[in-house]
Amino acid sequence: MARRRRVAAPKGRDNDVRPMAALATFGVTSIILMAVMLLAPVVKVGPSEGELAPDFSAQAYSGGQWEDLRLSDLFNKSWAPGGDGNWILVQYIDTDCPYCWSEGELMSQLHSQWNQEVTFVTVVVELGIPGHGSSRGEVEAFRDKTPYDGCKTDSNCADRPGDPHSWTYIDDLNSRTSGDWELPGTPFAALLQPDGIVAWNPQQPGNHPDGEEMGGALQRLVGGS
Amino acid sequence: MALDVPLMVFVAGLAVATYTMTSLRSKEGEEGTRAMLDSGLAFSVVGLMSSGWTYAIHNSILDSGETTMCASEGLVQCGSVIGDPRWNNLYGIPWGVTGLLSFSLLFFLFLSLRMDMHAKWAESFTTYSFLAGLAGLPFVAFLVFVELTQVDGAPHICPFCTVAHLSLIGFLTAAHALRGRKQSGMWA
Numbered sequence: 476m477a478r479r480r481r482v483a484a485p486k487g488r489d490n491d492v493r494p495m496a497a498l499a500t501f502g503v504t505s506i507i508l509m510a511v512m513l514l515a516p517v518v519k520v521g522p523s524e525g526e527l528a529p530d531f532s533a534q535a536y537s538g539g540q541w542e543d544l545r546l547s548d549l550f551n552k553s554w555a556p557g558g559d560g561n562w563i564l565v566q567y568i569d570t571d572c573p574y575c576w577s578e579g580e581l582m583s584q585l586h587s588q589w590n591q592e593v594t595f596v597t598v599v600v601e602l603g604i605p606g607h608g609s610s611r612g613e614v615e616a617f618r619d620k621t622p623y624d625g626c627k628t629d630s631n632c633a634d635r636p637g638d639p640h641s642w643t644y645i646d647d648l649n650s651r652t653s654g655d656w657e658l659p660g661t662p663f664a665a666l667l668q669p670d671g672i673v674a675w676n677p678q679q680p681g682n683h684p685d686g687e688e689m690g691g692a693l694q695r696l697v698g699g700s
Numbered sequence: 701m702a703l704d705v706p707l708m709v710f711v712a713g714l715a716v717a718t719y720t721m722t723s724l725r726s727k728e729g730e731e732g733t734r735a736m737l738d739s740g741l742a743f744s745v746v747g748l749m750s751s752g753w754t755y756a757i758h759n760s761i762l763d764s765g766e767t768t769m770c771a772s773e774g775l776v777q778c779g780s781v782i783g784d785p786r787w788n789n790l791y792g793i794p795w796g797v798t799g800l801l802s803f804s805l806l807f808f809l810f811l812s813l814r815m816d817m818h819a820k821w822a823e824s825f826t827t828y829s830f831l832a833g834l835a836g837l838p839f840v841a842f843l844v845f846v847e848l849t850q851v852d853g854a855p856h857i858c859p860f861c862t863v864a865h866l867s868l869i870g871f872l873t874a875a876h877a878l879r880g881r882k883q884s885g886m887w888a
Contacts, residue, residue, distance in 0.1 A: 487819035496812040503745070504804045507752040511796075514769070515759035527762060530785035532852070543852075545785070552765040655792065 522656045524676050528565065528667050529655035533598075534646045536615055544643060549594055550671035560669030561594045562697050564689075567656065567663040569600055570617040571607040575662045576627040576635055579617075583637035585690060592697050593666075595642035600650045602661060609648055618644045666692055704770075710750050710863040714870065717742035721874055730817065730888045733881055737814040740829070740874035744810060747803035747867030754860050755796025757782050770860060781858040784851045795843065799864050806832055806871055813878075823882055830879045833872035840865045 519526045528546065535544035551560040566582065568575035586595050597618070601609045606628045616623030616632035620639040626632035647653070656663075659678055666675040666689075675683070675692040683692065717739050724735030753769070760767040761783040772779025782788050782795075790798050809829040813822055844865065848855040881887050 487822070488816045492815040492819070493812050493821075496808055496815055499811055500804050500808040503807065504748065504800060507748050507800065511752045511756045511759070515756040515763065515767075518759055518762040520762065530762075532784065532786050545852075547765060547785070550765060552763075651786075 520655075522665055522673055522676055522678075524673050524679055524682055526673055528563075528665070528671050528673050529652065530671075531598075531645075531647070531652040531655070533652070535643045536611070536618065536646070537643045538619070538641070541611065541646065544645065546596070547671060549596070550667075551669040552671070554669040556668075558669075562592060562669055562674070562693075563594045563596060563667040563671075564589075564693075565656075565665050565667060566595070566597045567600060567653070567658055567661050568597055568617075569602045569607055569661045570609050570613050570626050570632075571604075571628045572602065572661045573627055576630070578662045579635045579640070580637035581689070582640065585693065586640070586642060587638075589693050589697060590642075593693065595640075596645060597640070597642065598645040598647050598652060600653050600658065600661065601648045611646055611648075614644055614646060614648075664689055666696060704859070706753055706769075707859055707863070710746055710753075710860070713742060713746035713749070714863065714866055717746065717867075717870055717874075721870070721877070725877060728886055733817060733878065733887050734814070736874050736878045736881065737810055737817070740810045740871050740878070741807065741814060743867045743870040743874060744803050744807040747864050747871065748800060748807060750860050750863040750867060751796050751799025751803055753796075754778070754782055754858070754864065755794055755800065757860065758788060758794045758796050770858070775855065776857050776859055778858045778860060780852045780854075780856050781847055781861060787846045787851055795861070798839075802832075802836055803864075803867070810871075810875075817888060822887075826875070826879050826882050830872070830875040833868060833875045836868045837872065840868055 520529055522529065530545065530547040532543060532545040534541045546565070549561070549563055554560040564585075568578070582595070582597075599609065599614045599617075601607055609625075613623055613625050613632065615621070617626050617635060618640045620633055620635050623632040626635060664677065665673055668674045674696050677689070680687070684695070687695070720735055720742060721739035724732055726732065727735065757767050757769045757778050760769055761779065766772060767779065770778035772783070788794060806829065809825050809832065813825050813829070816822070843861060847857055847861065
């Protein structure tokens with residue numbers, strides 16, 4: 476009696492096709508990436524000199540109501556060296572940090588000297604240190620130099636060195652931007668060209684004349700004041 | 701809105717992928733399975749291309765503050781969506797790059813299956829494809845939520861982002877159908 480033969484299920488190929496599929500995937504993805512680079516090259520974003528400053532959008536206080544402000548709205552993308560346009564000084568502070576408290580006076584001096592050429596922006600963060608709790612009320616009082624207990628942990632904001640600040644303060648008490656800015660601590664300040672490219676970062680002293688600080692950087696880069 | 705050639709190309713790709721899937725879905729055996737794989741591959745290629753396009757828009761906005769690659773005014777636009785620094789990235793990685801990497805994985809899984817439908821690993825790759833597609837759904841839901849409620853001047857709809865979202869949904873549908881074929885013995 477003839478035995479019925481069982482139909483064998485189709486077998487796969489002898490060789491493993493997955494490396495070839497991976498290679499093909501890599502090729503397709505690379506072609507698409509190359510096309511992207513041709514259409515719009517990657518822009519390096521970061522706080523280092525030569526990079527585009529990390530953008531942020533947050534609530535800002537300039538003496539009246541808190542309003543939305545986007546850093547890149549201050550950029551003049553068509554700026555060329557020697558051309559018109561305001562430079563931007565981005566300062567990071569914590570209203571409870573004693574060094575930020577002291578720097579209030581320097582900032583007042585720099586602003587009075589450079590306010591025609593430089594737009595000042597102060598971003599207020601809250602460092603994760605006990606006693607460094609802050610609030611919008613404290614930010615307003617720090618900026619305006621008005622009576623409020625709690626600046627520099629337990630001081631009255633009205634006693635802050637320097638004059639009341641007339642520039643914009645940004646609420647970043649949740650520290651949403653500090654990662655992008657690789658914030659080393661406070662106070663920290665970076666000077667941006669009018670097109671938003673970082674021109675001076677104190678964390679890169681090797682790029683600057685010996686011992687250069689914020690005032691020197693303004694003088695060297697913005698000049699003409 | 702002016703006729704946008706890249707958008708038309710992507711929509712045509714979605715249409716071809718959808719037609720391939722729907723017209724041959726009920727076919728038994730290898731022909732139907734191959735059609736599902738081709739459809740999924742087409743969806744993943746459209747996903748790759750649209751993700752690349754959104755990445756290019758992202759770079760263009762960073763570079764010049766505006767883009768000519770997509771409208772930046774009105775309800776249907778990219779500027780306010782891809783240009784919003786609060787929402788245009790995942791832990792610093794632009795969504796376009798995330799899309800490129802994700803669709804590369806999906807493309808690899810389906811291409812492997814397409815190249816050897818009867819391999820020992822075919823069943824596990826079918827499951828991985830379905831699970832990988834499924835993992836993308838919460839991100840799509842989140843991004844649609846962001847477009848409609850969170851970005852500057854919301855609601856907005858970014859057409860190229862929507863193409864990428866539809867590509868994922870199409871891929872997932874194909875992966876789900878393939879998994880069903882495998883489990884029900886309709887594979888080959």
